[in-house]
Amino acid sequence: MQVEQVKKRPGEGAQGASRVPLYRQISDTLLAGIREGKFPVGTFLPGELELIDRFDSSRHTIREALRVLEDMGLVKRQRGRGTLVLSTEASPAFVQMVRSPSELFSYPDSSIFRLLSDERIKANKPLAKELGCQVGDEWVQILGLRTLGEDGIPICLADVYVIPEYGSIAQRLGGSSSPVYEMIAETFKESIENITIRLTAGVLSEQKAAKLGVEPGSPSLS
Amino acid sequence: MQVEQVKKRPGEGAQGASRVPLYRQISDTLLAGIREGKFPVGTFLPGELELIDRFDSSRHTIREALRVLEDMGLVKRQRGRGTLVLSTEASPAFVQMVRSPSELFSYPDSSIFRLLSDERIKANKPLAKELGCQVGDEWVQILGLRTLGEDGIPICLADVYVIPEYGSIAQRLGGSSSPVYEMIAETFKESIENITIRLTAGVLSEQKAAKLGVEPGSPSLS
DNA sequence: CCATCTAAAATGTCTGGACAAATTAAGTCT
DNA sequence: AGACTTAATTTGTCCAGACATTTTAGATGG
Numbered sequence: 001m002q003v004e005q006v007k008k009r010p011g012e013g014a015q016g017a018s019r020v021p022l023y024r025q026i027s028d029t030l031l032a033g034i035r036e037g038k039f040p041v042g043t044f045l046p047g048e049l050e051l052i053d054r055f056d057s058s059r060h061t062i063r064e065a066l067r068v069l070e071d072m073g074l075v076k077r078q079r080g081r082g083t084l085v086l087s088t089e090a091s092p093a094f095v096q097m098v099r100s101p102s103e104l105f106s107y108p109d110s111s112i113f114r115l116l117s118d119e120r121i122k123a124n125k126p127l128a129k130e131l132g133c134q135v136g137d138e139w140v141q142i143l144g145l146r147t148l149g150e151d152g153i154p155i156c157l158a159d160v161y162v163i164p165e166y167g168s169i170a171q172r173l174g175g176s177s178s179p180v181y182e183m184i185a186e187t188f189k190e191s192i193e194n195i196t197i198r199l200t201a202g203v204l205s206e207q208k209a210a211k212l213g214v215e216p217g218s219p220s221l222s
Numbered sequence: 223m224q225v226e227q228v229k230k231r232p233g234e235g236a237q238g239a240s241r242v243p244l245y246r247q248i249s250d251t252l253l254a255g256i257r258e259g260k261f262p263v264g265t266f267l268p269g270e271l272e273l274i275d276r277f278d279s280s281r282h283t284i285r286e287a288l289r290v291l292e293d294m295g296l297v298k299r300q301r302g303r304g305t306l307v308l309s310t311e312a313s314p315a316f317v318q319m320v321r322s323p324s325e326l327f328s329y330p331d332s333s334i335f336r337l338l339s340d341e342r343i344k345a346n347k348p349l350a351k352e353l354g355c356q357v358g359d360e361w362v363q364i365l366g367l368r369t370l371g372e373d374g375i376p377i378c379l380a381d382v383y384v385i386p387e388y389g390s391i392a393q394r395l396g397g398s399s400s401p402v403y404e405m406i407a408e409t410f411k412e413s414i415e416n417i418t419i420r421l422t423a424g425v426l427s428e429q430k431a432a433k434l435g436v437e438p439g440s441p442s443l444s
Numbered sequence: 445c446c447a448t449c450t451a452a453a454a455t456g457t458c459t460g461g462a463c464a465a466a467t468t469a470a471g472t473c474t
Numbered sequence: 475a476g477a478c479t480t481a482a483t484t485t486g487t488c489c490a491g492a493c494a495t496t497t498t499a500g501a502t503g504g
Contacts, residue, residue, distance in 0.1 A: 021486080021487060021488090022487075022488070023487080023488085044454095047453075047454060047455085048454075048455070049453090049454080057488080057489080058488060058489045058490065059489090059490085059491095060282075060487090060488065060489070060490090061487080061488060061489080063455085063456095064487085064488090066455095077454095077455065077456090078454085078455075078496085078497080079454070079455040079456055079495065079496050079497075080453075080454055080455065080456095080495070080496035080497030080498075081453095081454070081455080081496080081497060081498080082453090082454060082455075082497095083454090083455085243456080243457060243458090244457075244458070245457075245458085269483075269484060269485085270484070270485070271483090271484080279458080279459080280458060280459045280460070281459090281460090281461095282457090282458065282459070282460090283457080283458060283459080285485085285486090286457085286458090288485095299484095299485065299486090300466080300467080300484085300485075301464095301465065301466050301467075301484070301485040301486055302465075302466035302467030302468075302483075302484055302485065302486095303466080303467055303468080303483095303484070303485080304467095304483090304484060304485075305484090305485085
């Protein structure tokens with residue numbers, strides 16, 4: 001039905017570019033401007049109306065782009081005033097979360113972990129064999145990449161498969177007592193030992209888990 | 223067209239209540255519903271269209287409300303699927319987690335982690351693309367499988383790639399202060415947040431690390 | 445000169461509508 | 475039964491307009 005579609009005008013250049021949302025392109029442009037010094041820290045970004053004119057887009061899109069910068073902590077928006085540039089570097093969300101007093105700055109470990117994907121998949125043959133399960137079983141695949149610094153080199157790629165049912169348990173653990181995490185982590189570390197790796201993973205239950213009626217507290221996972 | 227707008231309550235009646243934006247009221251209502259169990263964790267919230275009908279507002283407003291919940295880490299939105307309820311509590315739960323001293327009561331979590339393989343490989347094309355490195359770069363692939371009980375069903379397969387150089391640093395970290403682990407763990411969790419996953423990874427020095435002679439104290443990784 | 449008022453500017457909130465893209469489930473064909 | 479196609483559902487992106495609220499600066503009047 002809607003196949004014919006006029007393709008709108010944004011796609012005129014290249015559909016490759018259209019894969020990146022407009023508001024993203026705009027936020028990237030503004031971000032570059034901030035880093036280049038076009039919009040120094042302490043000054044105000046152009047108003048929304050001017051940005052609308054400059055990027056030839058709707059206000060909603062402009063605001064979406066500005067929201068990206070705001071979420072990054074680069075700007076602060078104030079009604080009646082404007083969009084104030086706060087910083088040129090994105091402050092990783094964890095910075096303000098780490099309320100630990102000292103051990104924070106002890107290491108200039110500016111590694112950043114970025115979640116690549118998080119999706120339910122069904123085990124194909126090779127994966128099923130590796131996991132020792134049946135083909136078609138559902139798993140939750142978590143893909144994450146840890147990089148060093150901003151554009152830094154990649155350090156670690158984590159590819160983890162978790163069964164959905166396990167999610168409910170993990171959720172319970174996370175909800176009530178985190179020390180369990182600690183313990184599991186230690187368990188993990190213990191078992192590996194010679195690698196000094198710690199890992200704990202849990203995924204929240206999806207409707208699947210709800211359907212199965214896995215009540216928290218029932219150790220009847222086996 | 224904009225039909226005169228019914229003036230809603232902002233006018234003169236209750237300006238106190240009018241201070242709360244509509245999308246905020248909606249998000250609060252949904253939040254209450256989540257906490258009350260109307261939308262259990264693991265299920266999906268009503269679709270946007272239904273919410274539009276239920277709250278008699280525009281889609282933009284509904285989406286704004288859902289964005290609030292998303293930013294709180296309570297729900298996760300996925301195109302084509304819906305809005306999944308992840309948790310009933312916002313993230314602050316993890317704050318006190320790190321500090322909890324002990325109480326590592328034993329949990330009937332008889333999961334066992336078994337190391338499957340641990341070998342150096344060279345990135346092929348797909349892996350290189352995923353890692354964002356060049357083909358041929360060396361990595362250490364760690365394969366582990368976590369099973370439940372002895373012969374139990376598999377629960378989690380971990381496939382981690384770590385650069386050899388990073389191993390030395392991990393060793394340094396692990397050797398001296400564990401708080402760093404804490405921090406990294408927290409970082410990780412924070413970045414993922416909506417999945418309640420924590421992960422830290424490091425690799426003990428192998429002969430390789432020894433050969434490289436990476437002295438502890440040299441932060442010259444970058 | 446100073447207080448007050450007014451108007452302009454800027455972001456916040458809200459309503460319409462339309463198409464795009466991803467997911468899922470149903471259906472069809474082999 | 476299994477693979478492929480189709481259609482329906484759902485969120486993502488984008489546009490155009492309107493009014494509200496806050497802030498700032500200018501104008502006014504004492």
